[in-house]
Structure formats: C-alpha cells, structure tokens
Amino acid sequence: MNITKSETESKILRAVRELGSSPLTEAGVVEHIHPLFSRSLDRNQSSDEIYLANHSLGRPLDEIADRVANSLDAWYTDLDGAWDLWLKERDQFRNCVASIAGCSQADAVVPKTSAGQGLRAVINSLPESKPNIVSTRGEFDSLDFILKSYAHKDRATVQWVDANNEGLYQTDQIIASINQETDLVVLSLVCFVTGQLITDIHRVVEAAHQHDALILIDAYHGFGTLPIEFDKLGADFMVAGNYKYTRGGPGACFLIIHPRHLSSDGGVPNPGSLFTTDTGWFAKKDPFAYRRQDTPEYASGGDAWLEATPPAIVYAQANPGLELVDAIGMERVRKYSLEQQQFLVDKLNEVGVQTESIPQHGAFILIPTQNGQEVVTQLKANGVNVDARPCPQSGRWLIRLCPDMLNTQAELIEAAKRVCRVFEELKA
Ligand SMILES: Cc1ncc(COP(=O)(O)O)c(C=O)c1O
Known part of the structure; x- marks a missing residue:
C-alpha cells in the first residue's frame, strides 16, 4: 500500500489550500478552518463555555457526520x-x-x-x-x-x-x-x-x-x-x-x-x-x-x-x-499550539494565576493545585471546561488546559479571568 491522497479535492483540502502555506495566524484559521467546524462552534454560542479540554477529547469537524452517514x-x-x-x-x-x-x-x-x-x-x-x-x-x-x-x-x-x-x-x-x-x-x-x-x-x-x-x-x-x-x-x-x-x-x-x-x-x-x-x-x-x-x-x-x-x-x-492535520502539516500545527499556550500562560500570569513551567512539553499547560477535582468542578460551573490529573507518585494535582485552533485569543483572555475568579473564591 502506498501513501496516496484522495483524487478529488475535499472541502478540507480546499480550506487548507486557501489558508495558504504561511505560518498559521488566528485571522487565517478563523477565516478558513473555523467554517469546517460550524457544529462544534455553534455550541460556543449556545453554552458560553470555553472548551480547553482539547487534549482530552478533540472537537469534531462537520465532515465527520457526512462521512459516517455515507x-x-x-x-x-x-x-x-x-x-x-x-x-x-x-x-x-x-x-x-x-x-x-x-x-x-x-x-x-x-x-x-x-x-x-x-x-x-x-x-x-x-x-x-x-x-x-x-x-x-x-x-x-x-x-x-x-x-x-x-x-x-x-x-x-x-x-x-x-x-x-x-x-x-x-x-x-x-x-x-x-x-x-x-x-x-x-x-x-x-x-x-x-x-x-x-x-x-x-x-x-x-x-x-x-x-x-x-x-x-x-x-x-x-x-x-x-x-x-x-x-x-x-x-x-x-x-x-x-x-x-x-x-x-x-x-x-x-x-x-x-x-x-x-x-x-x-x-x-x-x-x-x-x-x-x-x-x-x-x-x-x-x-x-x-x-x-x-x-x-x-x-x-x-x-x-x-x-x-x-x-x-x-x-x-x-x-x-x-x-485536516496532515494537510496543514505538523510543523505549523506545533508552532501555532506553542504560541497559543504561551499566550494563555501570559494571560493567566497577568491576572495572578501561577502556572507550572515544563520547558519541553506537549500541547497543554498546567496549573498546580491542592484539589484538582474540586477546582475542575468549579471551573466547569464557571464556564471553563478543563480537567486535572494527580501525579502518579506524589499525588499532587495538575490542572491541564489545552487551547487549540478553535480557541481565539479573546476566549483565552476570558478563560484566564474566569480561572482567576475561581482560584480566588476557592483560595486553591
Ligand atoms: C498517553 C496516553 N496513552 C493512551 C491513552 C488511551 O489509552 P487506551 O486507548 O488504551 O484507552 C491515553 C488517553 O488519554 C493517553 O493519554
């Protein structure tokens, strides 16, 4: 079996072609990639939730429903x-x-x-x-x-x-x-x-x-x-x-x-x-x-x-x-992810929320806390969907926050404010 691409250009490949080959920018992603996710993004309008659990369950493209139906x-x-x-x-x-x-x-x-x-x-x-x-x-x-x-x-x-x-x-x-x-x-x-x-x-x-x-x-x-x-x-x-x-x-x-x-x-x-x-x-x-x-x-x-x-x-x-990921290319996906993560870290630090710095890391950032489960429940109640895991040996909790291409900077600024409010209320 050789690696081949499909012969007719799909909606996804067209969107990525129109996005161009330069490094990803929010404007380009919003214009070309967001329309592929209209159903996932509709949820943003109706729920007021900021989804930052993209490291757990990624948000689906519209095309999935069509392909499965097919x-x-x-x-x-x-x-x-x-x-x-x-x-x-x-x-x-x-x-x-x-x-x-x-x-x-x-x-x-x-x-x-x-x-x-x-x-x-x-x-x-x-x-x-x-x-x-x-x-x-x-x-x-x-x-x-x-x-x-x-x-x-x-x-x-x-x-x-x-x-x-x-x-x-x-x-x-x-x-x-x-x-x-x-x-x-x-x-x-x-x-x-x-x-x-x-x-x-x-x-x-x-x-x-x-x-x-x-x-x-x-x-x-x-x-x-x-x-x-x-x-x-x-x-x-x-x-x-x-x-x-x-x-x-x-x-x-x-x-x-x-x-x-x-x-x-x-x-x-x-x-x-x-x-x-x-x-x-x-x-x-x-x-x-x-x-x-x-x-x-x-x-x-x-x-x-x-x-x-x-x-x-x-x-x-x-x-x-x-x-989608294959067409955009891993170098660009990675660079954009690191930029988004740094932006979120900066916004959290600006409002006084301390993040944990792991120099070489994957796609999510961390906030250490005493009680991960309680903080996650409160964050969700305040419209920030994230999760937390205990470190296997020490039991220390780390909240994981993962921005992705569907998150805008405006959302990340708002998420930082909400996280700050919850941490102040809980003194976590
Ligand atoms: C590092 C890692 N490996 C594996 C899995 C999933 O394992 P499985 O497919 O066996 O449930 C996860 C799920 O979160 C994971 O984070």
Whole structure:
C-alpha cells in the first residue's frame, strides 16, 4: 500500500489550500478552518463555555457526520458491497496515520480500537513467555493497568522507573534500567499528567537496541500535535489514537510496527520470531481463500498484524480530522499550539494565576493545585471546561488546559479571568 491522497479535492483540502502555506495566524484559521467546524462552534454560542479540554477529547469537524452517514448509507443501499467503501476508508486511515507519524509504509499502521490493544498485541508477539519489561510510573492508566495485570498473572516482570521530585522522568535513569535481561521498553513520548516531552527519546531507543531489547512508544499525547518521525526514530512499535488532537473520536487507534519487522512475503513464521497471537482471519494470507492448514500462515507486511473483522465504520469517523492535520502539516500545527499556550500562560500570569513551567512539553499547560477535582468542578460551573490529573507518585494535582485552533485569543483572555475568579473564591 502506498501513501496516496484522495483524487478529488475535499472541502478540507480546499480550506487548507486557501489558508495558504504561511505560518498559521488566528485571522487565517478563523477565516478558513473555523467554517469546517460550524457544529462544534455553534455550541460556543449556545453554552458560553470555553472548551480547553482539547487534549482530552478533540472537537469534531462537520465532515465527520457526512462521512459516517455515507458509510452507513452504503450499508443500506449496497449491503455487503459496502465493504468496498469501508475498506477504502480503512486504507485512507492507514495512509494518513503513516504520513502524520513519519512512517514510510502505510500498511505498517495496524488499526486498533485502543492504544492498550496495541500494547497487548506487542507483548503477545514476543518470543519470551514471561518478558522483562521496563516502563515508567508515568504511563497512562490503560497501559499501566495492562502491564500490572500481566505482572500479576506472572506473564511479565515489570521494572518501574520513578519520576523525580518534580514528577519528571530522566532519560538517563530510564536508560540505566535497561539491561541484557530487558525484552521490551514501554515509554510515553509525552507524559499524560505533566505534558513532559521526552526530547531525547532517541537515546532510549538506542539504549534498548544496544541491549537487544525492543521498544514501544506511546505517542498518544504527541500524535497530531507535534512532528513525529517514526522511521527515523527507529523505535520498534508506536501506539496512539485519534480522539484527542486529530479529532477522530474513540475507537480509532493504531499500532505501528517498524517496517524492518515486517515480512514482504508473509507465510508461516518461525515460532521463536516476532508474530502476534492477538490475531484473526484478517491477518491470514489470502483470507478469502478460506484455507485451513494446521500452522498459521500470516499475510505479508503489516497486514500480518491485523486481527478479526474490523470495526469498519470508525475510519470514516477518524479520517476527516486526520486529513485536516496532515494537510496543514505538523510543523505549523506545533508552532501555532506553542504560541497559543504561551499566550494563555501570559494571560493567566497577568491576572495572578501561577502556572507550572515544563520547558519541553506537549500541547497543554498546567496549573498546580491542592484539589484538582474540586477546582475542575468549579471551573466547569464557571464556564471553563478543563480537567486535572494527580501525579502518579506524589499525588499532587495538575490542572491541564489545552487551547487549540478553535480557541481565539479573546476566549483565552476570558478563560484566564474566569480561572482567576475561581482560584480566588476557592483560595486553591
Ligand atoms: C498517553 C496516553 N496513552 C493512551 C491513552 C488511551 O489509552 P487506551 O486507548 O488504551 O484507552 C491515553 C488517553 O488519554 C493517553 O493519554
């Protein structure tokens, strides 16, 4: 499968072409990109809420409703003929994810319904029946829980790397935990609580490989908000998904396998090699030949990592957001995000709200507080939709605020005033 763009220019591609190729400005984004979100933006008029939880659930484009309806219409009108459209949407999904993640081989992108499902497929591909895994205390709950359940069932040994007193992870400490016994390293590119970006993650990849270990990177808080070069980084696996920065809703996640691990011919793998038991008939060689031999014969390339019948309509839900981000380009998305974040930090600081400064970070800013849940409830009651997470070890709460292309500076100024009012009332 090659990376291709759709032949007819969609509304999204036209809007991005008309936006031009210069760095993003609020005027340009409002004129060209906002009309793609009329339904999401209508809510602003009716609710008076300022949405800054874009790092949690991204806001949907209008096009999603049309594309999903189209996929459903095909079912009503074409019945099993709908599979042609559904699989075309799936291929487009793989193409777009590969392009955004810097992966040269689109079939190396294997759709999953969650990032955790990708992690399980990887653990269940390892030759070792009880692998030694190195990970950090800062992984998202889903991956953290999966690793703990494997350890509890005696199906893995997990060595956990702790954060320092500020809740940050030190690359050297992660590297020092990897040794000859290590089979797999599981590490976030951007930590979900603090937003810490592991800028020298390539050093962890190199260290893992020096010890013949594999490495899986959880890029959920990086994908669609900052440039990622998967091939160049050389990690063995990457998991992420689309309900945050690429506005694709839940269920549209993926695992990427480095092309060097993919076989161009497929066939029956050596039992001691890297192939997953999280599988199903879509991973078979020639699935529609219905051959039943006693040894599993896998498809070639990344298709060997597919599973059973896929949730085919979810790709229509995810593709518009992927197409938008891919067309704008990650460098521009990242630059605009950093400018918006700095603007919000400045406005908060001007009204006396202290923010936590993490020099290299993802797409959200932080406000430390004693009681995250209470503050978030009050902020929502005052029309600022954000969330908060406790640091895994210290329990210290951090409120996460993520402006995105739909937020204007006027909104961010108003949000800062509302946050200040709530903090004064709560003395938080
Ligand atoms: C870093 C990170 N990884 C993974 C996930 C989601 O994991 P899953 O798709 O397994 O629910 C999230 C969700 O917020 C996340 O922040």
